[in-house]
Amino acid sequence: MVSPASRVLITGANRGLGLEFARQYAAEGWRVLATVRNLDGAGELRALRGKVDIAHLDVADEGSLGAFLRDVGSAPIDLLIANAGIGSGGEKPAAAVTREEWREAICVNTYAPFRLAAALRPNLERGRGKKFAAVSSLAASIAGYPIAGHYAYRASKAALNALWRSLAMEWRAAGLIGLLLRPGKVRTRMTGFTGDLEPVDSVRGMRAVIARAGFDDAGRFFGYDGREVPW
Amino acid sequence: MPSVLIAGANRGIGLEFVRQYAAEGWTVHATARSDQACAALAALDPNVRSHRLEVTDPKSIAALARELGSGSLDVLIANAGISGDLARPPEQVDRRELLEVMGVNTFAPLHLAVALRPHLERGRLKIAAAMSSLMSSIARNTNGTQYVYRASKTALNAVWTSLAREWRPAGLICVLLRPGFVRTEMTDFKGELEAPESVRGMRKVVAGLTLADAGRLIGYDGLDLPW
Numbered sequence: 001m002v003s004p005a006s007r008v009l010i011t012g013a014n015r016g017l018g019l020e021f022a023r024q025y026a027a028e029g030w031r032v033l034a035t036v037r038n039l040d041g042a043g044e045l046r047a048l049r050g051k052v053d054i055a056h057l058d059v060a061d062e063g064s065l066g067a068f069l070r071d072v073g074s075a076p077i078d079l080l081i082a083n084a085g086i087g088s089g090g091e092k093p094a095a096a097v098t099r100e101e102w103r104e105a106i107c108v109n110t111y112a113p114f115r116l117a118a119a120l121r122p123n124l125e126r127g128r129g130k131k132f133a134a135v136s137s138l139a140a141s142i143a144g145y146p147i148a149g150h151y152a153y154r155a156s157k158a159a160l161n162a163l164w165r166s167l168a169m170e171w172r173a174a175g176l177i178g179l180l181l182r183p184g185k186v187r188t189r190m191t192g193f194t195g196d197l198e199p200v201d202s203v204r205g206m207r208a209v210i211a212r213a214g215f216d217d218a219g220r221f222f223g224y225d226g227r228e229v230p231w
Numbered sequence: 232m233p234s235v236l237i238a239g240a241n242r243g244i245g246l247e248f249v250r251q252y253a254a255e256g257w258t259v260h261a262t263a264r265s266d267q268a269c270a271a272l273a274a275l276d277p278n279v280r281s282h283r284l285e286v287t288d289p290k291s292i293a294a295l296a297r298e299l300g301s302g303s304l305d306v307l308i309a310n311a312g313i314s315g316d317l318a319r320p321p322e323q324v325d326r327r328e329l330l331e332v333m334g335v336n337t338f339a340p341l342h343l344a345v346a347l348r349p350h351l352e353r354g355r356l357k358i359a360a361a362m363s364s365l366m367s368s369i370a371r372n373t374n375g376t377q378y379v380y381r382a383s384k385t386a387l388n389a390v391w392t393s394l395a396r397e398w399r400p401a402g403l404i405c406v407l408l409r410p411g412f413v414r415t416e417m418t419d420f421k422g423e424l425e426a427p428e429s430v431r432g433m434r435k436v437v438a439g440l441t442l443a444d445a446g447r448l449i450g451y452d453g454l455d456l457p458w
Contacts, residue, residue: 094394095345099289102338103330110382111326118321142388142458148397151390155337158389159382162369167321170375219372231369231458 006129007031009077011057011116012084014042016188017135020199021081024207026050033077035068037084059084059112069119078129079210080120082113085135087190091149102152109156114163117178124176133179133210134164136221136229140180143230161221161231168219179213180221181206182229197224233356234258234304238286238343239311241268243415244362247426248308251434253278260304262286262295262311286311286339296346303353306437308408309340309361314417315379329379336383341390344405351403358440359398360433361391363407363448363456370457388448388458395446404440407448408433409456424451 008025012018013034022034026048035057036042042054055071058064086108089101113134117124124132139145140157161180168178185195186202205224213222221229235252239245240261249261253276261272262284269281282298285291286309315332340361344351351357366377367384388407395405413429414422432451448456 094341094390094397095348097338097341097345099334099338102333106330106333107326111329114321114324114378115326118324121322140389142385142392146396148393151341151393154389154393155333155386159333159337159386162367162372162382162385163321163378165369165372166375166378166381168375169373170321 005031006078007033007076007127008079008081008129009033009035009072009120010081010083011035011059011113012037013054014038014045016190017183017186017199017203018081018083019044019048020203021083021207022052023048024200024203026052033072035084059116060107065115065119072120072123074126075123076126076128077120077123078127078131080117080124080132081210082116082132082134084112085109086153088139088150088153091147092151093149094151097151102155105152105156106159109153110159110163113160114167117164117167121171121174121176125174130175131177131179131210131213132167133181133206134160135206136161136164136180136182138182138184138223138229141182141221141229141231165219172215172218177213177215177218179210179217180229181209182221182223184224232256232258233306234260234302234354235306235308236260236262236299236304236347236350237308237310238262238284238340240272240281241265243417244410244413244426244430245308245310246272247430248310248434249275249279251427251430260299284311286343287334289342292343292346296350299347299350301353302350303355304347304350305354305356306358307344307347307351307360308437309343309359311339312336312362312417315383317377317380319378321378324378329382332379333383333386336380337386337390340387341394344394348398348403352401356440357403358437359394359403359405360408360437361387361405363388363391363409365409365412365456367407367409367448368456368458392446399442399445402442404442404445406436406440406444406446408436409448409450411451 014036032052187195241263272281412422
């Protein structure tokens with residue numbers, strides 16, 4: 001059993017994997033700080049049992065991030081799960097990639113989680129858990145992804161892997177463990193509910209990966225099934 | 232003789248590609264951002280034709296494709312790139328810089344290749360090469376630093392390997408090249424090898440490519456770099 005005082009921050013917690021992370025950690029007695037971009041859409045999150053605090057955060061908006069960071073203050077955070085992200089928008093040829101599409105993907109999937117982690121380093125250092133995880137994707141795997149399309153999405157997740165790896169390598173010396181997670185193809189809104197596993201199983205698997213990660217795992221990329229994902 | 236288009240040709244590795252291919256008698260289309268740089272490129276060698284190109288501007292890319300008309304292109308070398316502020320610590324990386332560097336290093340090569348695909352399909356060699364970097368390798372990243380530059384080149388690898396997969400059925404060979412740590416302006420001339428040696432090595436790699444190599448990341452030394 002985890003210490004009841006352990007505190008996890010989960011972004012994009014109003015639905016899908018983020019909501020399931022919040023549900024499972026709360027059920028285990030963690031204090032959950034769950035962030036959402038839209039407080040109106042947080043009904044399921046509000047209904048969770050346990051110690052769940054809900055906060056508004058749109059990391060793409062510096063004003064929102066600043067207000068959130070002021071609220072968090074110097075509170076210790078044991079675990080950060082940077083989960084918020086947008087999907088691929090379907091398989092499209094290279095010729096269909098627009099500037100608007102890739103800029104949005106990079107802002108939401110790459111910049112936002114990185115920006116948040118960089119800002120929360122002091123909080124993570126004050127926590128006991130000292131872990132920060134980002135929800136990546138098999139699409140980020142240059143070696144392992146067998147599909148051509150999804151250019152902007154792939155680029156955004158590959159760039160996230162690169163940034164998170166750099167953070168993990170630099171912050172290792174401070175005792176922090178950075179992890180990248182592959183949730184698998186989960187039946188959520190993002191996949192049009194076409195996945196091959198349920199959020200409950202994906203999240204249970206990822207939580208196990210996080211729980212057992214040690215210093216040697218800093219900067220590595222693991223699937224929900226515990227298997228390492230090739231870069 | 233074959234033809235090659237080199238984007239970002241006014242200095243460093245791009246300029247050296249221009250010199251070497253022109254010296255071999257290839258038709259070289261060399262792009263640069265300023266009229267002055269274009270004039271200097273055109274004066275280098277009778278085999279060189281210079282074109283103004285701002286790789287992040289879709290209109291400029293479209294204009295280049297029109298200039299090349301119904302001509303063919305054997306090899307595209309998407310070399311233009313920027314380093315951004317390599318020394319910036321993570322908490323000082325801002326969105327503007329990430330978007331700028333990824334615009335030039337990741338998505339401009341993709342947009343350029345897409346615009347020139349008809350020319351490459353008419354060419355004989357059908358090679359689209361993009362300039363990656365040791366910094367693109369996550370597996371080799373054991374010390375962090377250079378956040379934005381690394382991310383832009385890792386993402387370039389992701390989009391270019393996707394392009395290799397998409398274009399392979401059309402017989403187009405998309406590859407990533409690693410120049411090595413070359414003494415150029417971008418490295419403050421602190422590299423381990425000179426541009427002529429790096430470019431000679433990469434030209435040798437390009438000369439030996441077949442469709443089976445599509446999607447590889449190959450160094451100037453002929454060795455693959457782990458992702």
